[in-house]
Amino acid sequence: MVTIIDYDAGNLTSVKRALDHLAVASTITADPAQVRSAERLIFPGVGQARAAMDVLRARGLDGALREAYARGTPILGICIGCQIVLTHSEEDDTPCLGLIEGECVRFRPGDPALKVPHMGWNAVTVTRPHPVLAGVQPGDEFYFVHSYYPRPREPQCICAVAEHGVTFPAAIGRRNFFAAQFHLEKSGPVGLSVLRNFAEWDGAGC
Amino acid sequence: MLSKRILACLDVRDGKLAKSVKFVNTQDIGDPVPAARRYYEAGIDELVFYDITASSENRGILLEVVSAVAAQVFIPFSVGGGLRTVADCSRVLLAGAEKVNVNTAAVKNPPLIAEASRAFGAQAVVLSMDVLRVPASPALPSGYEIVVNGGRTRTGLDAVEWAKRGEALGAGEIVVNSIDSDGTRQGYELALTRRIAEAVTVPVIASGGGGTPEHLYAVLTEGRADAALVASMLHFGEYTVQQIKTSLHERGLKMRMV
Numbered sequence: 001m002v003t004i005i006d007y008d009a010g011n012l013t014s015v016k017r018a019l020d021h022l023a024v025a026s027t028i029t030a031d032p033a034q035v036r037s038a039e040r041l042i043f044p045g046v047g048q049a050r051a052a053m054d055v056l057r058a059r060g061l062d063g064a065l066r067e068a069y070a071r072g073t074p075i076l077g078i079c080i081g082c083q084i085v086l087t088h089s090e091e092d093d094t095p096c097l098g099l100i101e102g103e104c105v106r107f108r109p110g111d112p113a114l115k116v117p118h119m120g121w122n123a124v125t126v127t128r129p130h131p132v133l134a135g136v137q138p139g140d141e142f143y144f145v146h147s148y149y150p151r152p153r154e155p156q157c158i159c160a161v162a163e164h165g166v167t168f169p170a171a172i173g174r175r176n177f178f179a180a181q182f183h184l185e186k187s188g189p190v191g192l193s194v195l196r197n198f199a200e201w202d203g204a205g206c
Numbered sequence: 207m208l209s210k211r212i213l214a215c216l217d218v219r220d221g222k223l224a225k226s227v228k229f230v231n232t233q234d235i236g237d238p239v240p241a242a243r244r245y246y247e248a249g250i251d252e253l254v255f256y257d258i259t260a261s262s263e264n265r266g267i268l269l270e271v272v273s274a275v276a277a278q279v280f281i282p283f284s285v286g287g288g289l290r291t292v293a294d295c296s297r298v299l300l301a302g303a304e305k306v307n308v309n310t311a312a313v314k315n316p317p318l319i320a321e322a323s324r325a326f327g328a329q330a331v332v333l334s335m336d337v338l339r340v341p342a343s344p345a346l347p348s349g350y351e352i353v354v355n356g357g358r359t360r361t362g363l364d365a366v367e368w369a370k371r372g373e374a375l376g377a378g379e380i381v382v383n384s385i386d387s388d389g390t391r392q393g394y395e396l397a398l399t400r401r402i403a404e405a406v407t408v409p410v411i412a413s414g415g416g417g418t419p420e421h422l423y424a425v426l427t428e429g430r431a432d433a434a435l436v437a438s439m440l441h442f443g444e445y446t447v448q449q450i451k452t453s454l455h456e457r458g459l460k461m462r463m464v
Contacts, residue, residue: 017277017302046327115407117329117378120208120432121251121462141209141462143282145329163207186282186304188246188464 002026002199003038005065007055009045009080018185018192024199032064040199041065041073043179045080046145049089049104052080053096062097069099069177074203076132076195077179082172083150085179091148100174102152109165117147118164124171124182130159130205132178132197133171140190142170142182149181176203209462210426211251211433212450213411214440216241218287219258221267227441239274245440246279248447249464253279254307254435257287269301276302284332292321299326307381309334310354313361313368316375323376328408333377337365337398338385350398357385365398366405373406380406381435383413391417391438399429411435419445419453426459 002019004012006028019026026042027034035041043065045052056062069075077085084096089104096104107116121141126133142162149168152158159178160171171180178198184191217224218238227241242253255275257268265288272285285298286307295306306326312319312333322331336357342349350365369380382402384395394415403410412431416422422434439445455461 013300013302014276014304018280021277021280046329112407115409115432118208119329119378119409120211122208139463186280188249188281192280 001038002040002042003034004028004042004044005035005061006030007045007052007059007061009047009052009055012044014183014185015042015044015078018195019199022192022196022199024196030059030061032060035061035064036067036071038068038073041068041075042078042198043075043081043085044078045084047080048091049080049084049094049096049148050092052084053094056084056097065097066099069175072176072203074198074201075177076198077177078185079146079181079183082179082181083146083148085177086150086152089148099177100152100157100172101154102150102157104148104150106148107164107166107168111165114165117145119145122162122164122182124160124162126160128156128159130171130173130178131201132173132194132205133159134197135193136160136190142180142184142187142191144170144182146181150179173205175205178205207460208432209251209460210454211411212422212447212461213252213254213433213435214245214250214447215254215256215413215435215437217256217258217437218268218271220264221271224258225438225441238271239278242275242283243278245447246281249451249462250281250447251462252281252433253283255283255285255287255303256307257285259288269297272298272301272303286332286334290315290318292318292325295322295326299330305330305332305379307332307334309336312372313352313354313363316371319372319375319377323378328376328378331377332379332381332411333369333372334381334383335365335368335372336383336385337395339395339398348401350401353385357388366401369402369406373408377408379409379411381411381413382431383435384415387415388413389438390415393417393421394425394429394431394434396424396429399425399431403430403432409433419450422450423454423457423459426454
């Protein structure tokens with residue numbers, strides 16, 4: 001059973017629909033107790049760092065998520081769930097969860113033709129093999145919508161990169177936590193295959 | 207580097223395709239849900255549903271279509287037509303659409319763009335504009351005017367100014383639909399698309415006039431568009447998604463090849 005964390009973050013139902021399509025049982029919850037005891041967690045999201053952190057704290061979900069991480073629960077972050085797991089975000093100068101040391105920074109392309117938000121399909125290159133990214137081929141494209149990107153302090157936390165004026169981390173992972181900046185649930189068959197990998201992952205990563 | 211996107215637009219009336227869609231080995235499908243699934247499987251990058259339902263009592267049917275599409279199609283799609291309030295937008299987003307398209311309602315009530323953008327994020331709000339070529343004048347310096355109600359009503363708004371205002375209000379993307387080119391299949395309005403693309407920083411989607419891959423190539427390069435919307439050239443079965451993408455890819459454009 002996959003537990004999807006509800007913190008008013010937009011794409012919960014899209015993630016649920018994708019899991020339904022894969023015949024993976026899932027439930028959506030805002031209850032910290034259910035997050036603590038979950039077998040497997042998805043931490044999705046679309047939105048702003050500050051607002052997301054405020055809701056997580058108000059619902060006591062920040063502590064529950066840290067506990068689940070410490071217990072070894074396999075956790076998948078998506079989009080903002082790949083950003084606010086770091087120590088800090090430049091977006092509204094927001095202190096974040098700190099599951100992985102590092103900062104979330106804004107795209108500042110020198111070329112005006114490169115737009116922010118980075119929105120659309122882009123190729124993702126796996127830089128460090130991870131069970132959740134198994135089967136992703138060079139040149140496979142995923143759907144992105146974001147203005148900030150994660151920059152973990154430890155380079156070994158970077159699992160995949162993409163290019164938008166700068167080479168940026170597109171997927172990060174540490175121990176039982178894995179996160180993608182792109183939207184697996186909206187990236188067609190290859191996105192669904194990564195989501196299925198997560199549903200079968202034992203949490204032993206890197 | 208981002209790929210150029212190809213969007214397929216499906217017009218829906220009372221829950222059925224307004225124009226039937228032909229696929230290889232399949233004829234005239236009236237149901238938008240399997241049509242959407244086939245385009246998804248063929249590798250389309252995004253879908254747009256435009257609701258042209260006339261009567262308000264049948265509008266609820268659209269939500270059923272949106273919800274059925276969302277259960278089968280795992281790429282972004284947007285819904286437009288008849289969305290007048292934030293509550294209207296919220297309903298289609300909750301039913302599973304990624305984005306809403308606002309057009310006439312945004313011209314009549316520009317704060318709708320800002321309200322929707324605050325409520326759902328700029329990435330969820332697409333400003334769609336119908337544009338008519340007119341003689342340039344002090345009131346319409348670009349020589350392009352915004353029209354509404356399917357092109358029947360002129361507004362006196364300059365298209366370039368309206369695009370900039372839409373972006374400032376919080377639109378995350380802009381669809382530029384040329385009324386002059388729409389339905390002609392003689393090519394997109396390149397000068398117009400380029401004017402808008404150079405005036406805003408959000409992605410611009412060209413619409414109206416696409417008939418051949420060459421037309422898409424021109425608007426994605428010379429016209430500076432980030433994406434191109436196609437309808438009849440796909441629906442009539444003259445081209446497949448694969449043929450269009452391969453043609454653009456061979457000419458050096460970065461496309462998502464599946």
